[in-house]
Amino acid sequence: xxxxxxxxxxxxxxxxxxxxxLIRGNEYFITILVFWGINAIIAMGLCLLMGxxxxxxxxxxxxxxxxxxxxxxxxxxxxxSPIWGIIWGITLAGGIAYLVGKPTLRLKGHYMAVATLxxxxxFYIIFNELIPLTGxxxxxxxxxxxxxxxxxxxxxxxxxxxxxVLLLLLIFSLNLINSRIGRAWRAIHGSELGALTxxxxxxxxxxxxxxLSAIYAALAGSLYAHFxxxxxxxxxxxxxxxxxxxxxxxxxxxxxxxxLLGAGVLTLLPEYLxxxxxFEVLAYGAILMVVLLFMPRGILFxxxxxxxxxxx
Amino acid sequence: xxxISQLCQxxxxxxxxxxxxxxxxxxxxxxxxxxxxxxxxxxEFVMLGGLIMVFSSTVLHLPLxxxxxxxxxxxxxxxxxxxxxAIHPLKNASLITLIMITLAGSILFRGGAMFIWxxxxxxxxxxxxxxxxxxxxxxxxxxxxxVLGITGGAVLGIGLFFSRTLTGKAMIACAxxxxxxRLLGINVWKLVLLSFALSAALGAIAGIIITPITLMEYDRGxxxxxxxxxxxxxxxxxxSMGAVVAGFLIGLIESLGAxxxxxxxxxxxALLVLLIVLWLKPSGILGSAEESALxxx
Numbered sequence: 180x181x182x183x184x185x186x187x188x189x190x191x192x193x194x195x196x197x198x199x200x201l202i203r204g205n206e207y208f209i210t211i212l213v214f215w216g217i218n219a220i221i222a223m224g225l226c227l228l229m230g231x232x233x234x235x236x237x238x239x240x241x242x243x244x245x246x247x248x249x250x251x252x253x254x255x256x257x258x259x260s261p262i263w264g265i266i267w268g269i270t271l272a273g274g275i276a277y278l279v280g281k282p283t284l285r286l287k288g289h290y291m292a293v294a295t296l297x298x299x300x301x302f303y304i305i306f307n308e309l310i311p312l313t314g315x316x317x318x319x320x321x322x323x324x325x326x327x328x329x330x331x332x333x334x335x336x337x338x339x340x341x342x343x344v345l346l347l348l349l350i351f352s353l354n355l356i357n358s359r360i361g362r363a364w365r366a367i368h369g370s371e372l373g374a375l376t377x378x379x380x381x382x383x384x385x386x387x388x389x390x391l392s393a394i395y396a397a398l399a400g401s402l403y404a405h406f407x408x409x410x411x412x413x414x415x416x417x418x419x420x421x422x423x424x425x426x427x428x429x430x431x432x433x434x435x436x437x438x439l440l441g442a443g444v445l446t447l448l449p450e451y452l453x454x455x456x457x458f459e460v461l462a463y464g465a466i467l468m469v470v471l472l473f474m475p476r477g478i479l480f481x482x483x484x485x486x487x488x489x490x491x
Numbered sequence: 492x493x494x495i496s497q498l499c500q501x502x503x504x505x506x507x508x509x510x511x512x513x514x515x516x517x518x519x520x521x522x523x524x525x526x527x528x529x530x531x532x533x534x535e536f537v538m539l540g541g542l543i544m545v546f547s548s549t550v551l552h553l554p555l556x557x558x559x560x561x562x563x564x565x566x567x568x569x570x571x572x573x574x575x576x577a578i579h580p581l582k583n584a585s586l587i588t589l590i591m592i593t594l595a596g597s598i599l600f601r602g603g604a605m606f607i608w609x610x611x612x613x614x615x616x617x618x619x620x621x622x623x624x625x626x627x628x629x630x631x632x633x634x635x636x637x638v639l640g641i642t643g644g645a646v647l648g649i650g651l652f653f654s655r656t657l658t659g660k661a662m663i664a665c666a667x668x669x670x671x672x673r674l675l676g677i678n679v680w681k682l683v684l685l686s687f688a689l690s691a692a693l694g695a696i697a698g699i700i701i702t703p704i705t706l707m708e709y710d711r712g713x714x715x716x717x718x719x720x721x722x723x724x725x726x727x728x729x730x731s732m733g734a735v736v737a738g739f740l741i742g743l744i745e746s747l748g749a750x751x752x753x754x755x756x757x758x759x760x761a762l763l764v765l766l767i768v769l770w771l772k773p774s775g776i777l778g779s780a781e782e783s784a785l786x787x788x
Contacts, residue, residue, distance in 0.1 A: 290724055292529070293765065294765075294766055296717070297721065297763075300759070301762050308756060421531075421594060428588055457605065460598060460605055461599065462602070464600075464602045468592065468596060471581075471588060471592045471595055472581065476585075
């Protein structure tokens with residue numbers, strides 16, 4: 180982990196400690212921040228894949244869905260302990276990412292985008308059509324809450340669980356990008372051919388990060404299922420995959436912090452726009468457009484640039 | 492119905508779908524060629540084509556032909572405007588940012604359409620009556636022939652544009668290597684503008700001819716873009732004829748798959764074919780591996 184990452188980490192930890200004082204049990208706000216945390220976990224994995232290793236994926240909603248449905252089906256239909264749902268979800272998503280990743284990661288740019296999009300859509304269709312297991316379009320309900328030591332986690336407790344998981348993954352990821360593996364990813368991003376000539380096993384590193392980001396998404400999916408207790412395929416559509424991509428880009432794909440910020444912005448924005456009713460979609464599109472036009476390298480980069488300027 | 496008439500029915504349905512996918516894919520392929528961008532707002536041009544056509548024929552009471560021309564011009568201008576306002580200012584941004592801009596654009600168009608037309612689907616009378624034709628026991632709407640004919644005309648027109656005009660050739664040059672094209676004195680940004688205008692026009696045409704069959708509402712765009720994008724990639728990005736062939740292929744697989752295998756899994760079937768083709772031939776059906784190796788994206 181680099182030195183410059185310590186302060187933002189401290190800020191997040193301080194925020195987590197002070198958080199209950201700030202919101203005073205406002206359930207609505209807690210819910211939104213839980214969603215922020217869940218989205219941020221996926222966005223982080225996607226940022227490692229996109230921003231660092233330079234590979235694009237339009238199918239991460241599928242891995243999110245695999246995690247959610249694994250947890251949902253195993254706990255609601257087979258009454259297994261939630262931990263099995265999480266383990267099974269991670270194994271399934273990781274395994275599928277491994278299997279499809281092998282042929283898919285040979286593809287370049289848009290071809291890779293379409294292949295992952297195809298994978299995402301196929302799983303979306305399976306979630307819809309495999310009615311005996313998933314409940315089809317009408318969804319799967321009755322997913323139990325998570326319990327730790329006999330205490331069921333809701334509201335503020337679940338918020339802490341999500342953000343502690345996020346924090347641990349963040350520290351893990353920050354260490355990863357400053358390691359040999361992270362440097363290899365960046366080399367691949369710069370030039371695959373160049374990386375190959377340096378003796379980097381490009382195919383293996385690309386597969387590694389693809390599987391890792393799928394696992395992040397599956398873990399987030401399990402958390403999501405246990406939080407909302409009802410899941411339906413519409414949460415795992417192509418639109419969500421694209422939204423995840425937008426989170427990474429709008430926050431700033433160059434750093435993990437950008438992905439965290441982007442996840443927050445795109446989780447909060449629709450909530451603020453909800454009051455506009457018919458204008459909502461229009462305003463949403465306009466805001467995204469303006470942000471991208473004026474901050475093409477992401478919000479975080481724009482803020483940093485402003486700070487540098489004010490220092491001068 | 493016996494098998495032959497069923498097959499005939501699915502075949503025509505597939506060709507109709509395929510025409511639309513082909514037109515959308517052609518639009519994708521054109522913008523990709525000029526810029527490397529995948530324009531995620533491509534489906535919105537189709538939607539706008541359909542809805543503006545409804546507006547100009549039912550509210551403005553323009554005759555069919557004039558309404559057609561009027562709609563294509565309006566959507567073409569919107570496409571050009573979109574390029575000037577959203578793509579052109581960001582010359583140096585990364586490709587993924589530009590693609591996300593087109594996504595924001597698509598949401599904006601969708602929001603605008605929802606604001607103007609609401610969420611209801613709109614229909615349009617068929618161009619030459621509704622009395623169906625019967626072919627080997629299959630019932631065929633005459634509009635299908637309009638769809639096929641106009642698509643054929645548009646594809647032919649684009650083909651001629653690329654092979655016979657200097658601008659078209661400049662566009663191919665620009666697609667092969669923008670830097671070399673610029674060195675030869677080609678104004679690349681003018682071509683980018685043109686590519687957006689032309690693919691908006693193609694999208695509008697697709698929207699106009701399909702609305703009498705499938706109706707049109709504000710949120711039809713993303714699904715069309717998904718299929719068109721898949722077709723453009725399946726055919727080999729940048730290859731116009733590949734895009735058209737793949738568009739028809741996806742349409743036929745979908746309609747035959749829905750009829751003969753399972754309607755729930757029809758999209759999965761088309762996507763599975765797409766994945767297998769890409770895994771076996773990573774640069775698409777008609778794409779050249781050599782050419783795609785030169786591209787960053």
